[in-house]
Amino acid sequence: MSEECVRVAVRIRPLLPKEVLRHHQVCVRVVPSTAQVMLGSDRLFCFDHAFGPTASQDQVYESCVQPLVESLLDGYNATVFCYGQTGSGKTYTLGGGNQDEEGGIIDRVAQDVFLLLGKKTLNSDGVEATVRASYMELYKEDLRDLLEPHTIHKELHIRDDERGNTGKTVMHM
Structure with a gap:
């Protein structure tokens, strides 16, 4: 590599x-x-x-x-x-x-x-x-998980953890 x-x-x-x-x-x-x-x-x-x-x-x-x-x-x-x-x-x-x-x-x-x-x-x-x-779509300001068809726009947020790792966080509303 x-x-x-x-x-x-x-x-x-x-x-x-x-x-x-x-x-x-x-x-x-x-x-x-x-x-x-x-x-x-x-x-x-x-x-x-x-x-x-x-x-x-x-x-x-x-x-x-x-x-x-x-x-x-x-x-x-x-x-x-x-x-x-x-x-x-x-x-x-x-x-x-x-x-x-x-x-x-x-x-x-x-x-x-x-x-x-x-x-x-x-x-x-x-x-x-x-x-x-993961199969994510970022369109305008909306992030959507395309493998989870029941998620709605703006339900997912990109976050960094304390070690700097980036991942998705599901927000329960």
């Missing part, structure tokens, strides 16, 4: 059919063979990874997330944080498309975690593992 704490990747989605019908133009593109993105014709931005509209779920997962999964089982914490405006492709990248299409990051992480845990526990006596996952 490298010493870098945060890596940033950008994924550019293709134009949606309604955008094509309205004659919208592509204004963001990946500079070939680089991790740079060109905005318009003259603004260049650098990232750790840059994926264009034709990038597969496999490419995104293997480059950005799979190393995190492997380090998880070595005792490191890992977070995948997806950020972008509504309609930018976060849900597709995380969850995948329809059932006919490739799975997203969540499917692949779950598959790899249990596959790697199975291998680790087969090779070790008395090893026990607990898996915990």
Whole structure:
């Protein structure tokens, strides 16, 4: 595991059919063979990874997330944080498309975690593992746990404990 704490990747989605019908133009593109993105014709931005509209779920997962999964089982914490405006492709990248299409990051992480845990526990006596996952949505000032469908907005608050660990706290109202 490298010493870098945060890596940033950008994924550019293709134009949606309604955008094509309205004659919208592509204004963001990946500079070939680089991790740079060109905005318009003259603004260049650098990232750790840059994926264009034709990038597969496999490419995104293997480059950005799979190393995190492997380090998880070595005792490191890992977070995948997806950020972008509504309609930018976060849900597709995380969850995948329809059932006919490739799975997203969540499917692949779950598959790899249990596959790697199975291998680790087969090779070790008395090893026990607990898996915990969060799937949080932060929209405006509201935090929502997407794995707990009965929570309402503003019911969850982000707090630090006395050791500086960050986690969610459920407020009972």
